[in-house]
Structure formats: structure tokens, C-alpha cells
Amino acid sequence: MQTRQITDHEVSARVPVIEARDLRKTFESINAVDGVQFAVQKGEVFGFLGPNGAGKTTTMRMIECVSPRTSGTLLVFGNDPDIAPAKIKQQIGVVPQETNLDPDFTCFGNLVTYARYFDIPPAEAKKRAADLLAFVQLEEKRDVLIDKLSGGMKRRLILARALVNNPSLLILDEPTIGLDPQARHLIWERLKILQAQGNTIVLTTHYLDEAARLCDRLVIMDNGKILVEGTPADLVQRYVGSEIVEVEKSDRVLACLADMKVSYEIAGDMVQIATESARDIARALLDNCQPGKVITRPATLEDVFLKLTGRTLRE
Amino acid sequence: MQHLWAVPHISRRAWKVWQRNLEVFVKTWKVNFFPPFIEALLYLFAIGLGIGTYIGGIGGIPYIQFIAPAILAISIMNSAFFECTYGSYVRMYYQKSFDAIIATPLTIEDVIAGELLWGATRSVISVTMMIPVFAGFGVISLPLSLLVIPLAFLGGMLFAGIAMCFTAITPSIDTLNYPSFLLITPMMLFAGTFFPLTLLPVFLQYGALAVLPLTHLVIIARMFTLATLSWTIFFSLAWILVVTALFCVISINLMRRRLIA
Numbered sequence A: 001m002q003t004r005q006i007t008d009h010e011v012s013a014r015v016p017v018i019e020a021r022d023l024r025k026t027f028e029s030i031n032a033v034d035g036v037q038f039a040v041q042k043g044e045v046f047g048f049l050g051p052n053g054a055g056k057t058t059t060m061r062m063i064e065c066v067s068p069r070t071s072g073t074l075l076v077f078g079n080d081p082d083i084a085p086a087k088i089k090q091q092i093g094v095v096p097q098e099t100n101l102d103p104d105f106t107c108f109g110n111l112v113t114y115a116r117y118f119d120i121p122p123a124e125a126k127k128r129a130a131d132l133l134a135f136v137q138l139e140e141k142r143d144v145l146i147d148k149l150s151g152g153m154k155r156r157l158i159l160a161r162a163l164v165n166n167p168s169l170l171i172l173d174e175p176t177i178g179l180d181p182q183a184r185h186l187i188w189e190r191l192k193i194l195q196a197q198g199n200t201i202v203l204t205t206h207y208l209d210e211a212a213r214l215c216d217r218l219v220i221m222d223n224g225k226i227l228v229e230g231t232p233a234d235l236v237q238r239y240v241g242s243e244i245v246e247v248e249k250s251d252r253v254l255a256c257l258a259d260m261k262v263s264y265e266i267a268g269d270m271v272q273i274a275t276e277s278a279r280d281i282a283r284a285l286l287d288n289c290q291p292g293k294v295i296t297r298p299a300t301l302e303d304v305f306l307k308l309t310g311r312t313l314r315e
Numbered sequence B: 001m002q003h004l005w006a007v008p009h010i011s012r013r014a015w016k017v018w019q020r021n022l023e024v025f026v027k028t029w030k031v032n033f034f035p036p037f038i039e040a041l042l043y044l045f046a047i048g049l050g051i052g053t054y055i056g057g058i059g060g061i062p063y064i065q066f067i068a069p070a071i072l073a074i075s076i077m078n079s080a081f082f083e084c085t086y087g088s089y090v091r092m093y094y095q096k097s098f099d100a101i102i103a104t105p106l107t108i109e110d111v112i113a114g115e116l117l118w119g120a121t122r123s124v125i126s127v128t129m130m131i132p133v134f135a136g137f138g139v140i141s142l143p144l145s146l147l148v149i150p151l152a153f154l155g156g157m158l159f160a161g162i163a164m165c166f167t168a169i170t171p172s173i174d175t176l177n178y179p180s181f182l183l184i185t186p187m188m189l190f191a192g193t194f195f196p197l198t199l200l201p202v203f204l205q206y207g208a209l210a211v212l213p214l215t216h217l218v219i220i221a222r223m224f225t226l227a228t229l230s231w232t233i234f235f236s237l238a239w240i241l242v243v244t245a246l247f248c249v250i251s252i253n254l255m256r257r258r259l260i261a
């Protein structure tokens, strides 16, 4: 029987960029990552959301081959991080949660030195460093030491550093943490460009608007487990509904809502009602219950997040 | 968990870490190159013109010629030891440089190997600065003394390995002071440096030969600078080689244990 040769291209189209099955990581007694399963496809922006301590960073570090897994399957570009870490690391770019630029070098020096770790020849490294400084709008800071940069500039430089090896997978652990809106928007724009160029991007974030804006698909993690997975719009529709009515809490309002048989959630001094038709609920409240302030708005990822992970504060 | 004495796999990429450190060193060359040069001069004046005039000589050798190789050996020890304790600790803990580098194709083994090689290179640089001063004042014999330069690399690896073991287990930068005053300072004084080992009680002589790494470095350096080679050089060389290999391997495995969670 004649069998057709499967080309490399066809294989890479089918193999996910990252594939995790029953992936676990235990630190002494803590199950930081407790049996997660996910697959990231080529060209997508895949997000990990979750409160502090959910296990996002630990998951990223396993993918980056800097932290060995305790058990389970993990494949990056079809390779096992335990077996072929250098091969994987050659193809990924990492923006770590903690900024670790080299304070002994300038911005330009950081990029050139980092490029050398990837065996990029000096002339090529210098060219890329110059291009990348332009890409993150840091040309003016070319010869400035790291200590003299603002937080936003450091984060941009780290993004540039992560791109120095032309990675086909970019892993960003809270890329915009602590940045002002201008810096966040610049990073978002840049990530959009990178995505448009066909890069695969995995990111973690606390900022739900960031996730909604950037991610094609995302998971919400808590306590080392993945709670849900889907596109941002899907998740909102599936777990909350399309709209939210927020009304000031009072006994009258609560009694009214009980009469109307709508389920609600109390958030501080407000009551939140998830619904398909905010208008009808708001009208009913206004007509019959003498409410204080009433707000209607579209449901967001934040509502999903809070619904799934609760309102208790995390460390 | 790997055993402490498992031979680590190290790639040629280790040299990239060495190169990084060299570049930083060269950038600040003014503060880096001259200390060994000045140190050699200070010793020459203090000992040669000062103490040396009270001490006739040791076994027919002028005192300054007796201690010149010890000063070289101490410099080998200090350069590598302090580079791979305080220097490496700062890069590891405060600068998070190792974390940044292991996200590239380098492994933690490559990084630590690069740090060790760099520590040894610091020793080579130091004696290379000092030898011309000593030679200029005629207190070491040429050309045999030039062999102290390759010896500095070997001795540098020895003390880099020892240092890195402490760096791998120290809870903070302050506790690195313990090995430096409980180990390095006594060695500086009692390893046959400023007075011959034979002045010590016999059991201490054997003790020094058995456990004080600097002793062997001084013995070899002295053979070179006084041009008094003897077969016992092979014993000291073998001692250094074995102990160097042991500490370098253990230090890499300890570092792996500390940094890869």
C-alpha cells in the first residue's frame, strides 16, 4: 500500500506549541501546580489568570525549562523540558515576573550580552539590539545604565531582551505589572504586532482588561488548578451572562429582589445582578423598590474571575 | 536529587558567562587592575625596608625573597575566593543574573562553571600584575617564576571551588564573613607563608599539609620563584588537582540544589 510522506510542515501544524497533561509541581508540602491540562496552538495568545499564589508563575517556569516538573507530561515544541531544555530555550523568549536585567550593563549592553547566550554573532546581535530598542521606544536610553530607568522602561527593555533570539514562543509573566497606562498601552500594542507576525504568546496577568483585550483563549487558575478555559467572550457568557445591574444595597432592594426571584450577589455596599436584560431588571427596581444608585453595564471577565475565585483577599 | 559528587555536564557556553564577567571587569579596569600592583609594592616596602631589616633571612634566603611567593599565593587565593563568594553572591542574589541566564540555552551548570573559570582568571590577572613588580626588584627568579601564572589558574580554580561551596550554602551575604576570617585569614598566616612550616609542631605541619590548600600553593610557588624545584612538587600538584576537582564538582551540585527548585 502506498503511504504518503507526512511533511514537517504538516506535523508542526498539528503539534501544539505547548501541551501539558496532568502537570504537577510540588514544593515541600505545597501543591503549587496541581494537575493541570492545557494546549497552546501556534499563533494564539493564551492567557493564565488567577489570584496570587494560583500557580501561574510556577507553570511558566516549568515551560521555560528553569524549574523541573514534579510529575505529568509537558511538551514544548514537542520536546520534553527534562530532556532537551537547550533546544526549547533556544526558541523561546521570556519576560519573567521579577525584573532581572543586568545592572552592570547599559540598555544596549544588556541586549547584546543576552544575545550572546543564544550564540548570536556580535554583528547580528548589535543590529538586533538597535532594532529592538527602537521597537520598544528606548533608543534614547541606549547607553543608559539599568538603575537609571523607570519601572516602565525596564519592563519594555525586558520585552526587547525576550525578543533578541527571534523566539517563536513568547512567555510573559505579568508583563505590565505596576506600569502606568501609557506604558501598558505601548506593551499591548507591541504584543499585538508580535501576534500579527504569527508569534505564539503565553501570558499571565492580574489585569482582567488586559486579558480580555489580548487573549484569544485563557484559563483561570486557582490553588494550582485550572477552573475554566475558553475565549474571553465565551467565559463571560457562560459564567455570568451578558449584562450586570449594580444597585445600592438596602433592605427594601433585597426584599424586592427576593420577590422578583432574581439571584444576586452582594459586593460590599452594592448588590450585583447578572442578567440577559439589564434594562428590564433596572426598570423593575426603579418602579417598585426606591433604589439608591443603579448602574447597568456589560458583564466582564472581572465578573467571571470574582465569581469563580471569590472575593476573599489573597496574599 | 542528584548526588553532590555527580560529575556535572558542562557545555562550552560556560565561557559566555566568563566573557560577561570579563567585560564588566574591563569596563572598570581602573579600579580593578591596580590593586594587585599597589599591593605588591606595599609588601616590598613594608617587608623589604621594614621587617626585613630585622630578619636576617630564612635558611640563607633573604626574607623578602622567602615571602614573595607567599604573597603571590595569597593573592591567588584571595582573588578567586572573594570573587566567587561576595562577587558571585551579588550576581546570584541581588542582581538575579543567574536567573536571567538560565532562561537562555545555558544551564545552571554552565553558569557556575563560568563563574569558577572567571574566579580563576581573577587570580591569573592578579599575579600577572604582581610578577613584574617583584621581578623588577629582583626578589623572584626569572624565567621560572613565570610558571606562577599557569599555577594561578589552577590555584584559582581551587579557591573558586571552595568559595562557591560557601556561596551555595550561605543564608546571607553577611555569613560569608565566617569562611573569610575562619579559613582564609588563618591560612594566610599559617600555611608556610610568613614563616616556614617547620617552625610549627610536627603534628600541625602534617595538619597543614593535609588540610590547608594554601600550603601546597605556597610550596609550588616558592619552588618557582626561588628556582628550587624538587620532586615533591608532584605531590603538591596532585593534592591540588584532586581537591580542586572535588570542590568544583560539589560546588556546582550545591548551587544546582540551591537554585533549581
Ligand SMILES: Nc1ncnc2c1ncn2[C@@H]1O[C@H](COP(=O)(O)OP(=O)(O)O)[C@@H](O)[C@H]1O
Residues within 6 Å of the ligand: A027, A030, A031, A032, A050, A051, A052, A053, A054, A055, A056, A057, A058, A059, B261
Ligand atoms: N520556590 C518555591 N518554594 C516554595 N514554594 C513556592 C516556590 N515558588 C512558588 N511557591 C508557592 O507555590 C504557590 C504558587 O506560586 P506562584 O506560581 O508564584 O503563583 P502565582 O504566580 O499564580 O502568583 C504559592 O503558594 C507559592 O508560595
Ligand SMILES: [Mg+2]
Residues within 6 Å of the ligand: A056, A057, A058, A097, A173
Ligand atoms: Mg506569579
